[in-house]
Amino acid sequence: MQASRVRKQTDARGGDIEDISFSNKEIPKIRTSLLEWYDENRRDLPWRRLSSGQDDVHVEHRERKAYAVWVSEVMLQQTRVQTVVDYFNRWMEKWPTIHHLARASIEEVNEMWAGLGYYRRARFLLEGAKMIVEGGGEFPKTASSLKMVKGIGNYTAGAIASIAFEETVPVVDGNVVRVIARLKAISANPKNSATVKNIWKLARQLVDPKRPGDFNQAVMELGATVCSPAAPSCSTCPISHQCQALSLSRSNESIQVTDYPMKVTKAKQRRDYSAVSVVEIVEEGSQSDSRYLLVKRPDQGLLAGQWEFPSVLLDGEADLASRRKAIDIFLKQSFGLDKEKSCKVVLREEIGEYVHVFTHIRLKMHVELLILHLKGGINFLQRNQESTTMTWKFVDNKALSTLGLTSGVRKVYNMIEEFKQNRSDSLPMKTRKNRRENNLIKRC
DNA sequence: AAATCGGGGAT
DNA sequence: ATCCCAGATTT
Numbered sequence: 001m002q003a004s005r006v007r008k009q010t011d012a013r014g015g016d017i018e019d020i021s022f023s024n025k026e027i028p029k030i031r032t033s034l035l036e037w038y039d040e041n042r043r044d045l046p047w048r049r050l051s052s053g054q055d056d057v058h059v060e061h062r063e064r065k066a067y068a069v070w071v072s073e074v075m076l077q078q079t080r081v082q083t084v085v086d087y088f089n090r091w092m093e094k095w096p097t098i099h100h101l102a103r104a105s106i107e108e109v110n111e112m113w114a115g116l117g118y119y120r121r122a123r124f125l126l127e128g129a130k131m132i133v134e135g136g137g138e139f140p141k142t143a144s145s146l147k148m149v150k151g152i153g154n155y156t157a158g159a160i161a162s163i164a165f166e167e168t169v170p171v172v173d174g175n176v177v178r179v180i181a182r183l184k185a186i187s188a189n190p191k192n193s194a195t196v197k198n199i200w201k202l203a204r205q206l207v208d209p210k211r212p213g214d215f216n217q218a219v220m221e222l223g224a225t226v227c228s229p230a231a232p233s234c235s236t237c238p239i240s241h242q243c244q245a246l247s248l249s250r251s252n253e254s255i256q257v258t259d260y261p262m263k264v265t266k267a268k269q270r271r272d273y274s275a276v277s278v279v280e281i282v283e284e285g286s287q288s289d290s291r292y293l294l295v296k297r298p299d300q301g302l303l304a305g306q307w308e309f310p311s312v313l314l315d316g317e318a319d320l321a322s323r324r325k326a327i328d329i330f331l332k333q334s335f336g337l338d339k340e341k342s343c344k345v346v347l348r349e350e351i352g353e354y355v356h357v358f359t360h361i362r363l364k365m366h367v368e369l370l371i372l373h374l375k376g377g378i379n380f381l382q383r384n385q386e387s388t389t390m391t392w393k394f395v396d397n398k399a400l401s402t403l404g405l406t407s408g409v410r411k412v413y414n415m416i417e418e419f420k421q422n423r424s425d426s427l428p429m430k431t432r433k434n435r436r437e438n439n440l441i442k443r444c
Numbered sequence: 445a446a447a448t449c450g451g452g453g454a455t
Numbered sequence: 456a457t458c459c460c461a462g463a464t465t466t
Contacts, residue, residue, distance in 0.1 A: 072461085073461065074462095075461095076460085076461040076462090077460090077461075077462045077463070078449090078450080078451090078459085078460055078461090078462055078463095079450085079451080079452090079460065079461085079462095080451095080452075080453070080459090080460055080461090081460090081461075082452090082453080083451075083452065083453085083460090084461090115450090115451075116450075116451075117449080117450025117451045117452090118449055118450055118451085118462085118463090119449080119450080120448095120449065120463080120464075121449095121462090121463085124463085124464095150463090150464085151462095151463065151464085152463085153462060153463045153464080154462085154463090155461070155462060155463085156461085156462075156463085159461065171461075173460085173461045173462075174459070174460060174461075174462085175460085175461065176461085191445095193445080216461090217461085220461050221461095223461085224460085224461080229454095229458070229459065229460090230454080230455065230458080231454095231455090263458085266457090266458085267446090267447090301448090301449085302448085302449070302450090303449090303450080304449090356450095356451095357450090357451085358449075358450060358451080359448080359449065359450065359451085360447075360448065360449075361448095361449095406450080406451090407450075407451055407452085408450095408451095
C-alpha cells in the first residue's frame with residue numbers, strides 16, 4: 001500500500017495524475033475545434049477514401065472498409081504514414097478483400113511485407129483473415145471483439161472500431177500520448193503503465209460520440225503534423241487555448257512545450273557480428289545463367305520468413321580466416337558444398353562491411369562475394385539438399401532487383417552490384433577472362 | 445516490467 | 456548519433 005503510493009505518478013505540479021481530467025467546459029471546445037480543423041486539413045490518404053463514415057448501410061461495403069482500415073492500422077504500427085502508403089496500395093491491389101487475403105500463402109504475404117519491418121504483423125494479418133473467413137466470415141465490429149484477433153491490441157481495436165464502425169471508443173498511440181501530455185502538462189513517465197492507463201482514461205473522456213472515428217484521427221493528425229515531437233507549431237494549433245504546456249511555457253521561462261511528454265532514455269543496442277556470403281553460381285557453358293543463392297530465415301524470431309544471402313552469426317569480431325571458415329562450414333552443412341566435391345572457386349573477395357541497425361541490435365555484417373563454378377550446375381545442390389531443413393532458392397540478377405527483400409539484404413546486394421560495376425570498369429574484358437581462367441580458379 | 449521485433453526520416 | 460513513429464506479443 002505504502003509502496004504503491006510512493007511510486008504514484010504525478011503531473012507537473014506534483015499532483016496525482018489520477019486526479020487529472022478534462023472539465024465539462026473544455027471537452028466540447030476541444031471536440032469542436034479539433035474536428036473543424038480536421039475537416040479542413042485532413043490528408044488525402046488511400047485508406048481514408050473508403051472510410052468516410054456512417055451513411056453506408058450495406059454490410060458488404062462496410063466490411064470492405066473495415067478490412068482496409070485493419071490493413072492500414074496494422075501497417076501503421078510504429079511506422080510512418082509516408083512509408084505505409086505504397087505498401088498499402090500494393091497490398092489492396094493484390095488482396096482487395098479479406099476473402100482474397102484468406103486464400104493467400106504466408107510466402108506471398110512475407111514478400112509483400114518485405115522491407116516494412118516487424119514481420120509478425122504480416123503473419124498475424126494473414127492468420128486473422130483466415131480465422132475470420134473460416135469462422136463464418138463476419139467481421140468483428142467492436143473494440144473488445146477485435147482485440148481477440150492476433151495482432152490487434154488496444155490501439156488497433158479502438159481505431160478499427162471507431163473508424164470503420166463508429167463505436168465511441170478512444171485510441172492512444174504515440175501522437176495521442178503527446179497531445180494529451182501537453183494539453184494537461186503531464187510530466188509523468190509516458191511508458192509507465194499507470195500513466196498509460198490514465199491517458200486512456202483522458203482519451204475516453206475526449207472522444208466525440210458523434211464522430212468517434214474522425215475525432216480519433218483528428219488527434220493523431222494533429223500530433224503528426226502540428227503537435228510534433230521536436231518543433232510543435234503552436235501558433236497554428238486549433239486547441240492551443242486548451243494547452244496547459246503552452247500556458248506554462250509562457251509564464252515560466254524554464255518550461256517548454258517540448259518538455260512534455262517526458263523523455264525516456266532507452267537501452268543501448270546489443271552488438272552482433274555476422275559473415276555474409278553472396279554465393280553466385282556460374283553454370284558450365286552458359287554464362288547467362290549466373291544465379292544467387294538465397295536462404296529462408298526461420299519463421300520465428302528476427303526477420304522471420306524473409307530471404308537472405310547465406311550468413312553466419314559470429315561470436316564477436318572475427319578475422320577474415322575465421323569468417324571464411326564459418327561460411328565454409330555453413331555451406332557444407334546446409335548444401336553439401338565441400339572440398340571433396342568438384343566445385344571451383346572462381347572468385348572469393350571481401351566486399352566490405354555494413355552496419356545494420358535494428359531497434360535492439362546493432363549488426364555489423366562482413367560481406368564477401370563467392371563465385372562458384374559447379375559442374376553439375378544448380379542440380380548439384382538439389383541432390384545434396386535432402387539432409388538439411390534449410391529452405392533455399394536461386395534467383396537471377398533481374399529477379400533480385402524486383403524481389404521483395406529486407407532492407408539489410410537489399411543493401412548488401414547494392415554493395416555487390418557496385419563492386420561488380422567498379423571491377424568491370426577497371427578491367428578490360430580480355431584481362432578478366434584470362435585472370436579467371438588462369439589465376440583465380442582454385443579447387444575448393 | 446522488460447525484452448523482442450524493422451526500418452527510415454528528421455534533427 | 457538520437458529520437459520516434461497511427462504498437463503487440465512474449466517472457
